[in-house]
Amino acid sequence: MQHNWPLWEIFIRSKQGLDHKHVGSLHAADAEMAIENARDVYTRRMEGVSIWVVESKYVHASNPDDAGAFYDPANDKVYRHPTFYDLPDELKHM
Amino acid sequence: MSFEKTFQDKVDQDIRIEPKDWMPDAYRKTLIRQISQHAHSEIVGMLPEANWITRAPSLKRKATLIAKVQDEAGHGLYLYSAAETLGISRDEMLGQLHSGKTKYSSIFNYPTITWADMGAIGWLVDGAAIMNQVPLCRASFGPYARAMVRICKEESFHQRQGFEILLVLSKGSEAQRRMCQDAIDRWWWPSVMMFGPNDDASPNSELSMRWKIKRFSNDELRQKFIDVCVEQVKLLGMTLPDPDLKWNEEKQHYDFGPIDWEEFKNVISGNGPCNKERLAARVQAHEEGAWVREAAMAHAEKKNKEKNAA
Ligand SMILES: [Fe+2]
Numbered sequence: 001m002q003h004n005w006p007l008w009e010i011f012i013r014s015k016q017g018l019d020h021k022h023v024g025s026l027h028a029a030d031a032e033m034a035i036e037n038a039r040d041v042y043t044r045r046m047e048g049v050s051i052w053v054v055e056s057k058y059v060h061a062s063n064p065d066d067a068g069a070f071y072d073p074a075n076d077k078v079y080r081h082p083t084f085y086d087l088p089d090e091l092k093h094m
Numbered sequence: 095m096s097f098e099k100t101f102q103d104k105v106d107q108d109i110r111i112e113p114k115d116w117m118p119d120a121y122r123k124t125l126i127r128q129i130s131q132h133a134h135s136e137i138v139g140m141l142p143e144a145n146w147i148t149r150a151p152s153l154k155r156k157a158t159l160i161a162k163v164q165d166e167a168g169h170g171l172y173l174y175s176a177a178e179t180l181g182i183s184r185d186e187m188l189g190q191l192h193s194g195k196t197k198y199s200s201i202f203n204y205p206t207i208t209w210a211d212m213g214a215i216g217w218l219v220d221g222a223a224i225m226n227q228v229p230l231c232r233a234s235f236g237p238y239a240r241a242m243v244r245i246c247k248e249e250s251f252h253q254r255q256g257f258e259i260l261l262v263l264s265k266g267s268e269a270q271r272r273m274c275q276d277a278i279d280r281w282w283w284p285s286v287m288m289f290g291p292n293d294d295a296s297p298n299s300e301l302s303m304r305w306k307i308k309r310f311s312n313d314e315l316r317q318k319f320i321d322v323c324v325e326q327v328k329l330l331g332m333t334l335p336d337p338d339l340k341w342n343e344e345k346q347h348y349d350f351g352p353i354d355w356e357e358f359k360n361v362i363s364g365n366g367p368c369n370k371e372r373l374a375a376r377v378q379a380h381e382e383g384a385w386v387r388e389a390a391m392a393h394a395e396k397k398n399k400e401k402n403a404a
């Protein structure tokens with residue numbers, strides 16, 4: 001077979017109000033088929049109310065080898081968290 | 095720190111390995127083999143059960159069987175997708191299945207000759223698969239572990255519907271009871287063999303354990319399976335075909351009789367009752383579906399061109 005169906009990444013919203021979440025991937029000839037296949041494969045038990053499909057080649061990812069340096073800038077900024085601030089116990093509603 | 099050491103440290107700390115992370119070549123290769131064999135088993139496993147869809151005894155049983163076979167197709171797909179993240183294509187994997195280069199579980203090389211076989215498969219074969227699969231939900235390779243979580247969620251119904259089939263038969267006529275016992279008799283030993291060779295004959299296990307793509311040894315899982323089934327079969331009022339089954343107070347496990355490894359080897363090497371039929375059915379489905387895959391692709395390309403021209 002010369003023409004393999006491209007790979008698609010599947011994202012499913014499990015419930016109204018929640019984010020779409022990556023659930024896996026599948027092959028399909030086009031977006032419409034990808035959505036139908038995703039329904040058959042990933043929502044056979046009502047696991048979803050909405051499906052996004054993205055052809056895998058369009059997903060760009062950060063490089064795991066650089067993870068250390070890449071996320072380092074946030075590492076020494078504890079003051080971004082509420083617990084960093086020392087306040088008296090009597091202070092209410094904050 | 096060497097790549098190798100960083101990798102093993104992560105595995106030791108139960109930090110999942112993801113597709114783009116560095117991993118030893120042997121880990122990648124072993125995983126590709128393990129996951130693709132597992133995927134093939136799901137797909138080939140559809141065949142013995144599909145055999146009974148048109149002859150299921152009621153509409154309810156038919157709907158259930160279709161749903162189960164559909165689930166197995168999904169399981170195959172989850173696993174093929176997981177393997178693809180390791181750099182092998184779907185086409186290549188299917189080629190390896192069709193050429194016989196990679197195996198599938200030899201349990202599916204046995205025929206399904208009566209309706210009771212649908213019960214025995216659900217109870218014993220899916221039961222053994224669950225025993226194997228639950229620990230793999232914690233496998234070190236992320237996509238594999240996530241696929242296994244999905245699969246395990248769906249497997250439970252497979253086993254329960256199988257047991258229910260046997261339960262109904264076990265309360266039926268004399269002929270139904272005989273059919274029930276006969277199916278158990280035929281599926282018991284092949285199911286026990288599903289856990290693979292004894293630990294001392296399973297040379298790659300140690301590395302797989304260290305890599306956490308195997309969490310318990312073959313013999314440990316087999317023992318667990320047997321212990322559970324001995325109790326379950328009592329509810330059916332049936333027996334397991336092993337005269338040596340006996341509670342061992344000291345070990346707190348059931349002792350069981352010798353496994354016929356000759357048969358196991360024989361079936362694995364292609365001489366089981368249905369090996370040729372199963373593989374031929376797979377190859378035929380693939381070849382006869384080729385025009386559909388090509389037509390769908392041509393259609394998609396045409397639509398794409400029209401869209402770009404507009
Ligand atoms: Fe399955």
Ligand SMILES: [Fe+2]
Pocket residue numbers: 166220249252
């Ligand atoms: Fe199953």
